[in-house]
Amino acid sequence: xxxxxxxxxxxxxxxxxxxxxxxxxxxxxxxxxxxxxxxxxxxxxxxxxxxxxxxxxxxxxxxxxxxxxxxxxxxxxxxxxxxxxxxxxxxxxxxxxxxxxxxxxxxxxxxxxxxxxxxxxxxxxxxxxxxxxxxxxxxxxxxxxxxxxxxxxxxxxxxxxxxxxxxxxxxxxxxxxxxxxxxxxxxxxxxxxxxxxxxxx
Amino acid sequence: xxxxxxxxxxxxxxxxxxxxxxxxxxxxxxxxxxxxxxxxxxxxxxxxxxxxxxxxxxxxxxxxxxxxxxxxxxxxxxxxxxxxxxxxxxxxxxxxxxxxxxxxxxxxxxxxxxxxxxxxxxxxxxxxxxxxxxxxxxxxxxxxxxxxxxxxxxxxxxxxxxxxxxxxxxxxxxxxxxxxxxxxxxxxxxxxxxxxxxxxxxxxxxxxxxxxxxxxxxxxxxxxxxxxxxxxxxxxxxxxxxxxxxxxxxxxxxxxxxxxxxxxxxxxxxxxxxxxxxxxxxxxxxxxxxxxxxxxxxxxxxxxxxxxxxxxxxxxxxxxxxxxxxxxxxxxxxxxxxxxxxxxxxxxxxxxxxxxxxxxxxxxxxxxxxxxxxxxxxxxxxxxxxxxxxxxxxxxxxxxxxxxxxxxxxxxxxxxxxxxxxxxxxxxxxxxxxxxxxxxxxxxxxxxxxxxxxxxxxxxxxxxxxxxxxxxxxxxxxxxxxxxxxxxxxxxxxxxxxxxxxxxxxxxxxxxxxxxxxxxxxxxxxxxxxxxxxxxxxxxxxxxxxxxxxxxxxxxxxxxxxxxxxxxxxxxxxxxxxxxxxxxxxxxxxxxxxxxxxxxxxxxxxxxxxxxxxxxxxxxxxxxxxxxxxxxxxxxxxx
Numbered sequence: 011x012x013x014x015x016x017x018x019x020x021x022x023x024x025x026x027x028x029x030x031x032x033x034x035x036x037x038x039x040x041x042x043x044x045x046x047x048x049x050x051x052x053x054x055x056x057x058x059x060x061x062x063x064x065x066x067x068x069x070x071x072x073x074x075x076x077x078x079x080x081x082x083x084x085x086x087x088x089x090x091x092x093x094x095x096x097x098x099x100x101x102x103x104x105x106x107x108x109x110x111x112x113x114x115x116x117x118x119x120x121x122x123x124x125x126x127x128x129x130x131x132x133x134x135x136x137x138x139x140x141x142x143x144x145x146x147x148x149x150x151x152x153x154x155x156x157x158x159x160x161x162x163x164x165x166x167x168x169x170x171x172x173x174x175x176x177x178x179x180x181x182x183x184x185x186x187x188x189x190x191x192x193x194x195x196x197x198x199x200x201x202x203x204x205x206x207x208x209x210x211x
Numbered sequence: 212x213x214x215x216x217x218x219x220x221x222x223x224x225x226x227x228x229x230x231x232x233x234x235x236x237x238x239x240x241x242x243x244x245x246x247x248x249x250x251x252x253x254x255x256x257x258x259x260x261x262x263x264x265x266x267x268x269x270x271x272x273x274x275x276x277x278x279x280x281x282x283x284x285x286x287x288x289x290x291x292x293x294x295x296x297x298x299x300x301x302x303x304x305x306x307x308x309x310x311x312x313x314x315x316x317x318x319x320x321x322x323x324x325x326x327x328x329x330x331x332x333x334x335x336x337x338x339x340x341x342x343x344x345x346x347x348x349x350x351x352x353x354x355x356x357x358x359x360x361x362x363x364x365x366x367x368x369x370x371x372x373x374x375x376x377x378x379x380x381x382x383x384x385x386x387x388x389x390x391x392x393x394x395x396x397x398x399x400x401x402x403x404x405x406x407x408x409x410x411x412x413x414x415x416x417x418x419x420x421x422x423x424x425x426x427x428x429x430x431x432x433x434x435x436x437x438x439x440x441x442x443x444x445x446x447x448x449x450x451x452x453x454x455x456x457x458x459x460x461x462x463x464x465x466x467x468x469x470x471x472x473x474x475x476x477x478x479x480x481x482x483x484x485x486x487x488x489x490x491x492x493x494x495x496x497x498x499x500x501x502x503x504x505x506x507x508x509x510x511x512x513x514x515x516x517x518x519x520x521x522x523x524x525x526x527x528x529x530x531x532x533x534x535x536x537x538x539x540x541x542x543x544x545x546x547x548x549x550x551x552x553x554x555x556x557x558x559x560x561x562x563x564x565x566x567x568x569x570x571x572x573x574x575x576x577x578x579x580x581x582x583x584x585x586x587x588x589x590x591x592x593x594x595x596x597x598x599x600x601x602x603x604x605x606x607x608x609x610x611x612x613x614x615x616x617x618x619x620x621x622x623x624x625x626x627x628x629x630x631x632x633x634x635x636x637x638x639x640x641x642x643x644x645x646x647x648x649x650x651x652x653x654x655x656x657x658x659x660x661x662x663x664x665x666x667x668x669x670x671x672x673x674x675x676x677x678x679x680x681x682x683x684x685x686x687x688x689x690x691x692x693x694x695x696x697x698x699x700x701x702x703x704x705x706x707x708x709x710x711x712x713x714x715x716x717x718x719x720x721x722x723x724x725x726x727x728x729x730x731x732x733x734x735x736x737x738x739x740x741x742x743x744x745x746x747x748x749x750x751x752x753x754x755x756x757x758x759x760x761x762x763x764x765x766x767x768x769x770x771x772x773x774x775x776x777x778x779x780x781x782x783x784x785x786x787x788x789x790x791x792x793x794x795x796x797x798x799x800x801x802x803x804x805x806x807x808x809x810x811x812x813x814x815x816x817x818x819x820x821x822x823x824x825x826x827x828x829x830x831x832x833x834x835x836x837x838x839x840x841x842x843x844x845x846x847x848x849x850x
Contacts (some may be wrong), residue, residue, distance in 0.1 A: 048227070048397060049361075050395040051390060060592055061590055074361060078550075078553055079553075080472065080554055080570060081554050093590070096583070096587055099579065100582075105571070116828075118590040120591050123809055124806050129585075129587075134586060151827060160826070
């Protein structure tokens, strides 16, 4: 990974239940098979019930790093929800960070309870752009709904990651990993979701 | 879990594993025969994954009713010559500790058995009611203690722990923690041993009892001294750095990767040495003293409590070292609580060496702070869409209001605990450990004769009831307490991942099992028992009002409805298509569905203030149809 920082710190985030853990582990298994030293950190359990969730991925060619990314040391934020992208940029962002985010909002319960307001989408995407060296915005939820399966939004986002060319991953490697991950009756749908995401970026 | 995760592969290969899977792999390589535990984040995957391979590897794996029973089972099997494992979270170790303090005194007998107690702490209390540090318990219970620093080391250490346990005929404690149990990395695995019929042998030629305790205590201390000698030489402990460093970092667990990273970030490689300790108790004093001798200042990096730090201070005294300064929690360089992170290690080191460190430019931080202030809102925890608890607490709130009483409610540990968060219903007044709700209520329910006039209600889930509420219920009935006990029976240990328990009719290995009927059980004890449906809001509230009107005695209300996530997994379909009729919806004039019922599948239109239901989030339970006063929420049965 000569053109990448080492360690390279990838943050995959979203809201509990969106499937960020699945895609971070898929990325992890592919990179591990390619010989990278890799550690992923996750929190789940109570933390997942409708709350913010994220995986932190430490990728290196030198050694294993611990699962926690130091403040301000993120290189790429891959987000299933725009407010969560901002939350992660606040903690791990810096002038060089790159962001790929879903633009479909999931309102926190505090917003439903009228305690807070969800930010205006153009203000939110503007903030993400301001805090990123480069930012991609895609509504992967809408694309997954078009495929008839909102659950595959995470796989569409994985496709966006490949489309943006931000990690040393090849589409064929991801497709191979998908064959190992999904049961035969789910594979076609997920491959389609992946390709749709790749084409969108 | 799919075999493609690889922890159960026969061959000597490398696989990408979760920390808890690495623990499982180590146990399988050590030919574990028997495993038992009770679910608790972050430990649950250990028993879950072992259960997944129980049939193919010829193991007995069980979810026990609680951690004490699990540990007793594993302890007994070890005395019969088997290799056994018990797994639990930090809170569970406290439940098991009474037995474990005894087992340390007797040892495991003469049949060649071995036993590893894997305890997973939760520093920062991500999924716990406390962040208690289990390392003290090892010293307290006279148990050897090992703490891995990486996923690979977890697999290696568990294997070693079984060898040590067998050689010493004593159980060995392995402490994991959230950032290890729930980290994933590549693990080089060894070949799995061939399957062999392991015969359990009755250990009848010696009486395994800690009585008389004093000589048994003396023998345990002597045995630990022998283990200390082995730990002094252990290759798991490691020093890297210059021969005479300006500062010695002594670290364990998550402190090790944090120390490595902080030294690298600050470019202190030539000036700082790092002593990684993995064998923590009995503490290898001579090893520590050797490294302390080469340096006058030591910084201790570890999670939560100053365990290692006190061992180092004790070592300085016991080994006759002088002129040493120990920095860490006691001296204020490191906080006395929480996780050990690279940030904390950098801050401590930068402070000691007088270095300026800027993680990112001040301009970026200023910009980020401004945008966060303006835009970022918190995302509170709440019950899942379709959760029966939302219905139960909705009914409870209404019943209490309708009766005009000031009920005092003790809660318990499970998904229903989410009630206490701002996005819950905030009905619970007191919340402690597993099963404490009933014990607390049992006490409060005695206070009527001392002018305590609040009706007392305790609430627990089905799995928690079997874990440790049952004895509280018996106590309340026996001593004539006055309370209502609500069991929220969702047919799963839901919070930790839907594990089996004695009320569901199958066991950890997925085999049919005896199903203990809560209604019959409570009735047989002498409680009055009523059953309600969490999804029938009006009827449940009415039942609750009736119970509140009754004065005296122990009244049990079982509110039944399976966890929606379990139902969805099994049925893979929505029972109803639910939508909001935009014409009828009164929007912000009403708002009851989103602002009070607060199912996260609702969305709120910024302009009209009208409710919508997100199709991608709604499981189609139809519960919200009952709460709309204008009948704007409609449902159609899905064919």
